[in-house]
Amino acid sequence: MWRAIVVLACGVGLSRTSRADDGAQLASTREETWGYRSTGDVMVDGGLVVGFPAALPTGLARGVGLGVTSGRSLAWGARAAWVTATESSLPWTVTHSDLRLRATGAVQAAAGRGVVALRLGLGGTLVHESRVRNQGMRAGLSGDALATSTFAMLPAADLDVVVALHVAGPWLLVTSGGPSIDVLDGALHGGWSAQLGLAWQP
Amino acid sequence: MIRAAIVLGLALVAACGDLAGLGGATPALATIQIETAGAFSAVEEPGADPPALRVALVWGAQWLTEPLCILPPEDASAAALIAAGCRDPFGFVPARVAASVPLVPDGTASLSLLALPAADVMVGAVTARVAYGSLVIYDDRDGDGTLTLGRAYQLAGREDGPPDEGGITTEDRVYAASFVSMTEADRRLAFREGGFDPATAFYPRSGCGDPPPGFSIVAAGGFTATEAIAAQLRGELPQEDPARCETASTDEPVVLTYRAPAELHELACEERRNDSSIRYREPLGDAPDLTNRTLACVGIPDFGTGAANGARQLAVSGRADDSCVGLTHYVLRGCSENPLCAVPDWDITATPPSWWPCPQDAR
Numbered sequence: 001m002w003r004a005i006v007v008l009a010c011g012v013g014l015s016r017t018s019r020a021d022d023g024a025q026l027a028s029t030r031e032e033t034w035g036y037r038s039t040g041d042v043m044v045d046g047g048l049v050v051g052f053p054a055a056l057p058t059g060l061a062r063g064v065g066l067g068v069t070s071g072r073s074l075a076w077g078a079r080a081a082w083v084t085a086t087e088s089s090l091p092w093t094v095t096h097s098d099l100r101l102r103a104t105g106a107v108q109a110a111a112g113r114g115v116v117a118l119r120l121g122l123g124g125t126l127v128h129e130s131r132v133r134n135q136g137m138r139a140g141l142s143g144d145a146l147a148t149s150t151f152a153m154l155p156a157a158d159l160d161v162v163v164a165l166h167v168a169g170p171w172l173l174v175t176s177g178g179p180s181i182d183v184l185d186g187a188l189h190g191g192w193s194a195q196l197g198l199a200w201q202p
Numbered sequence: 203m204i205r206a207a208i209v210l211g212l213a214l215v216a217a218c219g220d221l222a223g224l225g226g227a228t229p230a231l232a233t234i235q236i237e238t239a240g241a242f243s244a245v246e247e248p249g250a251d252p253p254a255l256r257v258a259l260v261w262g263a264q265w266l267t268e269p270l271c272i273l274p275p276e277d278a279s280a281a282a283l284i285a286a287g288c289r290d291p292f293g294f295v296p297a298r299v300a301a302s303v304p305l306v307p308d309g310t311a312s313l314s315l316l317a318l319p320a321a322d323v324m325v326g327a328v329t330a331r332v333a334y335g336s337l338v339i340y341d342d343r344d345g346d347g348t349l350t351l352g353r354a355y356q357l358a359g360r361e362d363g364p365p366d367e368g369g370i371t372t373e374d375r376v377y378a379a380s381f382v383s384m385t386e387a388d389r390r391l392a393f394r395e396g397g398f399d400p401a402t403a404f405y406p407r408s409g410c411g412d413p414p415p416g417f418s419i420v421a422a423g424g425f426t427a428t429e430a431i432a433a434q435l436r437g438e439l440p441q442e443d444p445a446r447c448e449t450a451s452t453d454e455p456v457v458l459t460y461r462a463p464a465e466l467h468e469l470a471c472e473e474r475r476n477d478s479s480i481r482y483r484e485p486l487g488d489a490p491d492l493t494n495r496t497l498a499c500v501g502i503p504d505f506g507t508g509a510a511n512g513a514r515q516l517a518v519s520g521r522a523d524d525s526c527v528g529l530t531h532y533v534l535r536g537c538s539e540n541p542l543c544a545v546p547d548w549d550i551t552a553t554p555p556s557w558w559p560c561p562q563d564a565r
Contacts, residue, residue, distance in 0.1 A: 055221045091228040091316065096221075129221050135318045138395060139231035140416035152221045184221070 036113065036166040040202045043069045043164075045174045047197010053085040054098045054125040054154055054182050055189065061085035061098060065195050075106040079121060081195070092131050099126040100193075102158060113166045121158040125182055126151065154189075156182035164199055172199040230314035232417040232452045234259070234391065236337060238309035238378065240460040247341075247375055247463050254342040255305040255377070257313055257458075258349040259391060260469065261323040261335045262381070263297035264404050266478035269503035270517060270529070272431075279498040286496035287519030287529040289468045292384040292427060294336050294405070296472055297323045302348045305339060310455075313337070315417070319393050325404040330397035332413060334390045334405050336381035338469055339458050343373040350374050351472040354520050354528025357490045359483025360548070372525045376466040378458035381405075384430070387446065389421040389456055401439070408439040410447035419456060421448035471526035482515070482541045484548040485532045489557035494521045499560035502533070502541050509542050516560050534558070 046066035053061045065081030081100040086093065102121030109116055129150050136146040160178040167173050177194030236257045246253065271288035275281035289295075300319065305311045319333035326332055340349050355369030381388040384405060392413035400412065407422040423446025425433075433440040475481075496519040504510035516532040534551045537543035 056223055058224075087224060089224040092224055092226075094222075094224055096223075127221060129223070131222060133229060133231075135231060136229075138318055138416075141229070141231065145229045148222075150221065 036168060036170070040170075041070050041072060041075075043172070043199050043201040045069070045164075045172075045197055045199035047174065047195050049081045049083055049193060049195045051083060051180065051193030052191030053083075053087075053096050054100070054156065054191065055127050055129070055152070055184050056085060056087055056094065056096050059085040059087040059096075061096070063098075065100070065197070067104065069104070069106065071106075071108075073108060075104075075108055075117070077104045077106070078102065079104055081193070083193075088134070091134055093134055094132075095130040097128040097130075099128075100156065100158075101126070102156075106162065108162070115162075115164040115166075115172075117162040117164070119158075119160045119162050119176065121160070123156060125154045125156045127154060154182040154184055156180060158193060160193075170200050170202050172201060174199040228316055230316055231318060232315045234313045234315070234337065234419075234452050235455040236305070236311040236313060236339075237455045237457045238305070238339065238460065239457050240378075242377065242460050245377060245460045245462045249341065249343060249375075251343070254345065255339055256302050256342050256347075256349075257305050257311040258302040258338050258340060259300045259313055259315065259335050260294075260296040260338055260349065261298050261300055261319050261333055262390075262405060263295045263323070263473065263476055264325050265295040265473050265476045267291040268478050268480050268529070269505070270500065273503055276500060277498075280500045283496050283498040283500070283517055283519055283529070286522070287517070287527050289471065289473075289527055290383050290385070292430060293468050294379070294381045294383060294388075295476075296336070296351055296469060299349045299351065300335065302342075318395075324393070324395065326396075326399060326402060328396070330399050331395050332398060332402065332404065333393045334381070335393075336379050336388075336390060336469065337456055337458060338376050338380070338466075339378040339460070340470065341375040341377060341463075343375060349376075349470060352470055352525040353472050353474060354526040355524060356474075356481075356520075356528060357483075357518055357530040358486065359530075359532065360486055361483075369520075369524070369526065369528075370472075372470050374470055375463040376469040377463060378460050379466055379469050380456055380458055382466060382469065384422075384424060384440075385427055386424045387422070388424060389419060389448075391452070391456075392418050392420045394418070403439060406439040407442050407447065409442040409444050411449065414449060417452050419448075419450045419452060419454055421450075422446065467525065468527075474528075479539065480531050481538055482531045482533050482536050483538070484550065485516070485534065485555050485558060487555050489555070490518070492518065494523065495519050496522075497559070504542070513541060514560050515541060516558070 049063050049065040051061050053059050061083035063083030067079035069075045069077035079102045084097045086095040102123035104119050104121045106117045106119040132147045158180040160176040162176040164172045164174045175196045180191045180193050182189050272291045324331040324333045350372045352372030353370040381390040394413045394415050398412040410422050413420050423443045425440040430440040502510040502513045518530045520528050533541040535546050535549040537547045
């Protein structure tokens with residue numbers, strides 16, 4: 001009887017010791033996996049961009065964007081995004097490809113694993129417009145009567161709220177979005193844009 | 203690096219084209235120049251207001267006349283009925299008015315087409331189809347800026363099914379048309395897409411060659427009704443005189459000659475049914491208003507099969523002052539789509555209404 005009790009107590013004790021060891025190993029593994037380091041001032045990010053077309057009255061432009069930021073509480077950088085949208089009216093099918101080039105300045109602060117920033121971008125949007133006359137090919141049109149293409153550079157500015165979350169190592173999940181304006185035919189043309197992507201901060 | 207940035211900046215600033223977006227001027231798919239010939243004053247029909255002449259493009263409908271209007275009349279009353287209630291079996295039948303512009307005082311106009319003809323006015327498969335249009339000059343008497351198409355009125359019957367649509371009165375007067383009838387010389391706007399089936403019987407111009415792809419102006423000399431019927435009995439299309447055929451681009455002006463509106467009133471009348479089918483009606487107990495109409499008791503056409511077996515109908519024309527001609531058909535026994543149906547929807551042959559003017563069926 002006593003022998004059985006001693007054997008059972010040893011078994012439980014061994015089991016408890018083994019469980020404590022597993023927990024320590026797991027915590028260590030988690031620390032290695034989800035730990036992050038943030039020693040650099042430079043961050044490079046890129047991702048998918050959606051927004052209002054710079055020079056179309058309607059539609060949703062989609063594309064990709066990337067940027068670089070340098071600094072701590074005050075940061076400077078540059079961004080570029082290429083988005084495209086195609087819309088139609090009765091006579092026209094119009095495709096706009098917008099190349100958004102911005103110099104940026106940001107105020108940012110760390111919050112736990114994250115970084116929150118307010119980013120102002122100034123620059124221009126290079127718009128390539130392609131217009132095709134609907135039914136024109138069926139009617140036998142050619143040349144400029146069928147399709148036209150042109151470029152235009154529009155002064156533009158963006159104001160974005162940026163939220164970056166350290167995920168692991170030098171990698172961050174970054175999302176941003178906010179209003180944008182450009183000058184089209186001498187008038188302000190409002191819009192918005194948003195980005196979701198990854199950043200690398202060594 | 204700095205030099206490259208400057209060059210890029212200058213290039214971007216220099217890229218200053220005008221963006222049109224979804225707006226801007228819309229180029230025409232085709233533009234047709236119209237000229238006029240003859241004196242309008244010689245054919246002008248007096249109206250309350252000064253004439254407001256406009257030019258319109260009217261796409262043609264694929265239409266087949268009803269048998270009563272194409273078969274030889276069985277007697278004088280039937281001939282009078284056909285004259286009063288049937289349109290020209292070979293005439294141009296409008297389907298839709300596509301564009302309309304004012305005729306300028308010097309008698310010219312430029313008609314810009316901003317859209318292709320819709321699929322419902324094109325005849326053929328998607329790989330080979332064609333649309334034909336007539337260019338008309340009209341007096342826009344109702345002032346709505348387009349040619350209002352009228353439709354014949356029909357008399358009422360004792361309806362079992364949904365009522366037929368009513369008629370439409372048009373006040374507009376047509377004074378010239380490039381395509382009036384296949385039995386006279388015509389000059390029509392064609393739009394061909396894909397191939398062309400030379401066997402198509404849609405306003406045929408056999409012997410003239412195929413219309414070219416896209417928009418074109420094509421002309422034919424016309425054929426007689428006798429030639430057309432004879433060719434049809436042979437299973438062929440009536441032949442045009444090749445010497446009178448023409449094909450031109452839309453850059454060539456189309457000359458329209460003024461004619462009396464009475465000769466062209468059918469250009470402003472659309473048809474309720476395009477497949478030669480007829481809606482037969484059960485006569486009401488009370489007599490319809492037959493004032494100012496032509497009526498005849500005629501046999502139901504069976505094309506010699508004997509299926510009619512002496513069955514007769516009462517056919518009534520519209521009023522003499524209606525803007526569009528048409529017929530109303532009454533039978534004492536039958537169905538709305540087939541007066542010779544085996545199980546009739548109505549049969550009042552034993553008790554015809556008191557006003558019924560026709561002799562009893564032989565059936």
